[in-house]
Amino acid sequence: MKITLSKYAGFCEGVDRAYNMIKKMASDPKVKKPIFVLGALVHNEDAVKSLEKLGVVTISGKKDFFSAIGGSAYGRKDKIGTLAITAHGMGPEIYDFAKKKNIDLVDTTCPRVIKAQRLAKLFSEKKYQLVIVGEKDHKEVKGIFEWGKKQAQFVKKENDFKKLKLDPKKKIAVISQTTQNQEFVRHAWDVLRKKYLKVEIVDTLCLTTQNRQGEVRKRAMKNDAVVVIGSPTSANSTRLWEISREINPKSYFIERKNQLKKNWFKNCQTIWVTAGASTPKWIIADVIEYLSGLE
Template sequence: MNVKIAKEAGFCFGVKRAMKMAWDELELNSDIYALGPLIHNKQAVQRYEDKGLLTVDTINDIPNDKSVVIRSHGVSRDIYDKANSNNLNIIDTTCPFVKKIHNIVNEFYEKGYKIIIIGDKNHPEIIGINGWCENSALIVKSIDDVNSLNLDNNSKYCLVAQTTLNLELYNEIVNILSKKLDNITFKNTICSATKTRQQAAKELSVDVDCMIVIGGKHSSNTQKLVNICKEQVPTFAIETKEDLDIDKLNKFNLIGVTAGASTPDWIIEDVISFIESL
């Protein structure tokens, strides 16, 4: 059984940066709160929690004067306000690519534009972005959603996208909206880390007998990699090597491996050495 790994896989720049910032802080102070799981990878989160990180659901769960880690997904403006009024020490690991979307949304909203976001309305990144235009954005995630929007051609619109969005869907939506609206500004805010990982996964999946995609079940960029690989070859989505079905895997000779942007290197290496040992 041979294993080939995608050219780009695992932690992206933003997650690597966020994880390092949080770890560095934990080295100095073990009484730190994370607003939601640090990343969509429960094994990695566990390591941080073992070092003292406390994961909470809301800012109200954090006692005054403590430290709070804002995740790479970013948060809405009111979370910063609340953190400041509770005198929290903010460790802001928001990915700079997400921060850029907050700034765009804030700037255009203040100039009187209506904001359209392409993405999943329940994803923390989208909830955070929407919080920079007073939660007024129109949020769409499919062509059907776009076609059922109630648009006003006398208004100005600005469109942004979830960083992990598929580029083809973005282009299709831009195409539709540019025909419907006279005054719309498109901001392609898809992150290049996502694009390069998707491209590398696609390239590898045409060369191998099956693909293994490693990543959290709730990680949207991991699920997108799974869908891309599935179009080419049988694909197995796993979180750790324990999820591998050895009987199924034994049918293949050349196995491709890729991993979502929130999968740490040690989990990828673990999976590869396990397959190589079979």
Template sequence: MIEVIRAETAGFCMGVDLALNKLDSLIEREEAAPIYILGPIIHNPQVLEDYSQKGVITAESPDEVPAKAHVIIRAHGVPKQVETSLRERGVHVIDATCPKVKKAQLLIKRNTEDGRILLLYGEDSHPEVKGLLSYAPSGTFLFDSLEELKEVKLDKNKKYCLAAQTTQDRMIYDEATQFLQDQGYDFTALQTICDATRQRQEEALAIADKVDHMIVVGGRISGNTRRLVQVVEGQGTKCTHVEVEEELPLDELRKCKRIGLTAGASTPKRLVDSIQKILEDL
């Protein structure tokens, strides 16, 4: 019989729960229709499809949201100027930005108002990153690895502020901090990586050490889900990233004695439950 070890941290995080609760509450108010979300409210295709069936409209651009309509600001947040322009046009804005992301935005704003240049560890295409960058008025550099940071031409005569996308790898962030210290740069390091992300990664690593194969469930566009796959593979454990149960490599998994199971922060419990049942029935 195959043993399945499921992570306690698998599934929705606090920020996702709060965002979806706000959207659910708005849907219950019939007079609020039509309801828009500015980009995917969370990075999970199955959840987004459920809300689409309920009549929620996903706008790819702020210009697609008409005046007087209700719009939910996604859990990842939006650039500061986007929210300002929506309010100026008379759009009813409900801010569902994750509190950890909002804290990171305000920390960056507070620590770059004195002219410090932001050094942000994050993914160029990620919506959270675009929002964080908008809170640094004195200039920004974005890097996705320690190697990229080392290639940035920094000036010893200028001051910097180091921060990270909330779902990034804390180990790499610590290495970036150490590099800047060793080079003698004048910088302030902010603690913006979410504790829930760190705990999820640490638990995944602990489980990966005990199993033959690790399954990570979550959306392909979910940054924190992809990061889970990276940290597990970095430890040398075989890992498969799936969005839905049909993607499970069942023939390969049948050869295992122990399988680990975890999920990204925007993965609904029902998906994790169904995949766990399939694994246990192998």
């Protein structure tokens, strides 16, 4: 059995940068402790746990954030030492709030997400109607929406085009969630260009994500089975699996090694393995070791 690992599997530059920044800060005596991260730094339970071992606390929502300021989050008496923003980014309010409360803030927002946020801000200031191609409940998209003065409309699936309430006489700007399916994003551009005259499109898709998705399209066809490693909470991992299963029904989405089943690979000669941008390398290594043992 031939097992091939994708050259793009695992942490992308943005996640790698954020993870290493926080790890470094955890052992830096000059950084005020405890470090509280606003939401999971990486959409992967094992990676979050590895940071918790270094004393980094994950706050799951706004409620936790406010109790942390008061010094009662997770039963801790100590207040926030340093607040960290994840690679997905946040809206402008949190920056203003931290400044007002004199909280040390570390921003690990991925530069590619910052680009989308700044464009949302710019277009809303220029009074464009903003359309975001993406999942409105995803953390990154919520942040972009807030930078766009909370006035954007969303497109995630075919049915959403009918629901848009856009004035055709006014200018429209289209940006997208960085990790969206590039085929759907291009389709959205076509639909909106055909329907409206004053449409300005900006490509905010992440190149790393496009490479991963392009590779999965090619490989899913050429291999007997595909294993995508990632958390179901990770948008880019889920997208890889969705693309793969459309091409190859023997596409399996797992978070870690113990979810693999031997019978999935019966009669398979070739298995291709990929992983989302938030999957740590030690989990990938475990999966490869298990699959290699099946031969």
